[in-house]
Amino acid sequence: MKKNFIFVLTIGVFSILNTEMGIVGILPAISEQYGVSLTTAGMLVSLFALAIAIAGPVMPMLMSRFERKKVMIFVLCLFTAGNIAAAFAVNFQMLLVARVIPAFFHPVYVSFALAAASDSVENQADVPKAVSKVMVGVSAGMVLGAPVAGLIVNSSTLRIGLLFFAAVNLISLIATVLFVPEFAASEKVSYGQQLRVLKEKRLWLALVGVLLLNGSIFGVYSYVSAYLEEVMNLPVQIISIVLFAYGLMNIVGNTVAGRGLSSMPNQFISIQPIVIGVIYLLLLFLAGKAMIPALAVILAWGVSAGAVANTIQYWVTTAAPGAAEFANGLYLTAANLGISAATPFCGVFITRFGTQAAPVGGILLVILSAVCILLKVHVMDKKKKELQQ
Template sequence: MPTRNNLYIFILALGVFGILTTEMGVVGILPLIADYYQISVAKASLLVSLFALTVAISGPIMPLLFSGINRKKVMILVLSLFLLGNIVSIFASNFTVLLLARVIPAFFHPVYCSLALTAAASSVRKEDAPKAVSKVMMGVNAGMILGVPITNFIANGTSLEMAMLFFAILNALALLATLLFVPSLPVKEGLSYGTQLNVLKKPIVWTAIATVIFISSATSGVNSFIAEYLESVTNISGTFLSIMLFIFGLASLLGNIIGGNLLSKNPIKTTTLFPFVLGIVFLLSFVTGKTPSTMIITIFLWGVLFSVGSMINQYSMTLTAPEAPDFANGLFLSGGNLGITIGTGIGGLFISGLGAQYIVIGGILFLILSLGSILLTNYMIRPGKQLTGIN
């Protein structure tokens, strides 16, 4: 049984890795996509922002609609749609076709991710659930973090089509493994729609949603254009660019550890100080941005703080709605992807109007807004409580 559960959880992790890599991998190749289709980088960023907007819209809705269907059937459906979208992307003759091939599967993104977290927890004993969920989260983080440099490396070493093929292979492997090794998973009795929706009556849930949106906007408004920033401001490309993106990815993995330790020791202090620290690092880019050797330090710090910000978002959202964890996961995905949409949109405007060096200004503006929502959340917390919002 332990071996079977480990295989099942690995397949779930592989599935979310493939889906998240499909979503975020294009961040590292936006300049290549812009050149290939003869469009601006700002327009190419629609591949990120519209995908994220779609997830933001479907995040609270789709997991609820599919909650009563056999989980294996849902997994097969979602992975099949992503695989089909990846195949179409390989042969897309124009940018509109490429955009549609990404947006349509994106509606089902939160279905699989929410399902994976819930299914992993229910596959083991209650006391082992956090460990099972953490393994699936590794797939999520790896897709968001490592998918970018891997995709950039493949595209620069071969072609844009091969990078799209990489997405297809990941989703095909997860689909095949699901078909062969995952048993039928009928859904047992769960929470009613009304019970889950009731968490929206809590004001503190809305301040947490605002924090997720603002922090995600701040980080994605900068991180979505890392490749463009390094090429146009730092004047690096090719293999060195891939190395810099890998540094960002490795730093982000370290950020998971740092963020977890900080949040476990003092969550309120960590969340309150985060906007100040990331704001200082954003400003640091004006000093280091044009010099490759010093920009390595800034990229490393961006990576660490990217993961810390993601962990703050997840921590805040899930703990403000502990009575409905599945719905909270949907809200987290929705708010985070809405933030990606807004952040990449504003970042694109700064690139078009002022140049890539000034994308951090948009990030700083969103950090100021996030500080407001964080302070409001702290004010609403009763003495002795930590981001639970429980009365």
């Protein structure tokens, strides 16, 4: 039963992320269908992400007093209805509204799913393994949604492509109703108690670290297509395959992180910026010189990126014990803000030095994240142990 339960959570998270990121693969079709520019169509992505950033710290906390299964069913119903409304939208404004309203509940479902996975195991050391299975849904949603939606639209119509998102939500909804048990009643944590975790210096350090570390990944990844095309001179068809493989490596990274964080969390967290920094230095060195080694490095980067996703979630939630949903919401906000800030930051180096300089911004961000990790592992964690003794 527990395996089915965790699997359903993974499918649910996939259905939410599929709605968020799958739209990227059909933006040109939306631009053509509704007569708007590609930049305007991009608001379907940027406003969705903005809604997540705004709702992240607030909505999971407000909904935490309600039973988790009922909340997750409500969110999946909302996403299903929103995607159906989007499929039949008569103008772009209606399409935008149909997407943005459910986006405010995105952090609710993901936070609840991660918290439920954490609570599904008795041994605290096994929590990262349980969470890593749900995080697979995040990686799969990010890598599979766009190409599958694009394939559907190219072979049928835009409406069918948008209904694909609704269908995945509906499947997840049915599975949740059938296979996810009612969660046992537990002591409710008041809003005041949850907000009290904001006094923890460890939490703020974790949030800054998440912003920097996640930014170091996605700030560079935002330009990886241009890097592969302009620097490595790869054709578009090969680039699509490379990006798909990168996404699959994310899933491998989720699994690796689950094991690493369970057995030696501080060591695993500490090694993340080192690995990413080496990968970016190799990408700088190999730029335009050796295609096969560079592609191998990008696949290794995919594994590392998947591991980072688990690492930053673990870092925030362990810094705010007793407020799981709120902490997961804060993690989602910090991660999204990191992406928003890091993308233009890395773009500055591309503007000045060319596309081959994309990893430079990532290197600077990863160095700053290493400082945060150093403070966490060697200062704050030691102080906490001393106080406990």
